[in-house]
Amino acid sequence: MTTHKPIKKAVFPVAGLGTRFLPATKAIPKELLPIVDRPLIQYAVDEAREAGIEQMIFVTGRGKTAIVEHFDMAFELEKTMNERGKNMSVLEPTRATPGDIITVRQQVPLGLGHAIWCARAIVGDEPFAIFLPDELMIGNKGGTGCMKQMVDAYHRTGGNIISVLEVPHEEVSSYGVIDPGAENGALTEVKGLVEKPPVAEAPSNKIISGRYILQPEVMRVLEAQEKGAGGEIQLTDAMAKMIGQQPFHAVTFDGKRYDCGNKLGFVEATLALALEREDMGADVRAMAERLLASQL
Known part of the structure; x- marks a missing residue:
């Protein structure tokens, strides 16, 4: 049986300004905005840990130090909670083992591909995962997370893996989509990547959805600093050049x-995850029904 290098590192591009959420993001990174009571970045890190990833690499920008602090020890807070007999388990996922969190700075916003390239020295010659924290991926009915599904597929195929989701055909022009080859259950061979194709020309309705497992050779492609759509260094362009050079597959996320x-x-x-919570789901449903009734 062929063995493949394990996925132990993940890159989180978190240097964006979050302008769509101003003024909330003027002083708070958008990745720390909470979905119910957990910030977005926490969901992504928890998903990474579930998949066996040990080292989190945050590609940050100015004003993003609070993201790192979220995963640090909060001595005053924990001391006060402990003295008051509060449940400390809620903080457990926010504590990082020393050395597990590494940050690099993206000084200039030159695109997603450039952000990933900024982590090249830490990635080294190992395959690695990429998480776009803006895309919150929740497994069906308490099932495994997206990256765990991808890592399981990677152990079978090696090479490069991206996550995809099926959308109505009329929506494909808003996304990057794959040109599919042979299919085997949730696994699809990728023959090409097309960014925001016209509906009539789209090769499929399977859209790229914010999770990647890539081989380190992609860094050699990105170092050329070639600009693509929007005058930015695009990760999709670099991945497209890997197709045919290495195995490349997509996993349809369950x-x-x-x-x-x-x-x-x-x-x-926020509403969907609140409705699924045992401690508040029934109350949230009743609240939503009252609000809807008041609008009639």
Whole structure:
């Protein structure tokens, strides 16, 4: 049986300004905005840990130090909670083992591909994962997370893996989509990547959805600093050059994606996850029904 290098590192591009959520994000990174009571970045890190990833690499910008502090020890807070007999388990996921959180700075916003390239020295010659925290991925009915599904597929195929979701055909022009090859259950061979194709020309309705497992050779492609759509260094362009050079597959995620990069998706995620909570789901449902009834 062929063995592949394990995925132990993940890159989180978190240098964005979050202008869609101003003024809330004037002083608070958008990745720390909470969905119910957990910030977006916490959901992504928890998903990474579930998949066996040990080292989190945050590509940050100015004003993003609070993201790192979220995963640090809060001595005063914990001392006060302990003295008052409060439940400390709620803070457990926010404590990082020393050395597990590494940050690099993206000084200039030159695109997603550039943000990933900024982590090249830490990634080294190992395969790595990428998480776009704006895209909140929740497994169906308490099932495994998106990255765990991808890592399981990676152990079988090696190479490069991206997550995809199926959307109505009339929506494909808003996303990057794959040109599919052979399919085997949730696994699809990727023959090409097309960014925001016209509906009539789209090769499929499977959209790229914010999770990646890539081989380190992608950094060699990105170092050319070639600009693509919008005058930015695009990760999609670099991945497209890997197709045919290495195995490249897509995993259709068994779960729900919430686009928390916009306000409507953020509100949807908050409501959906609140409804699933045992401690508040029934009350939230009753509240939503009252609010809807008051609008009639």
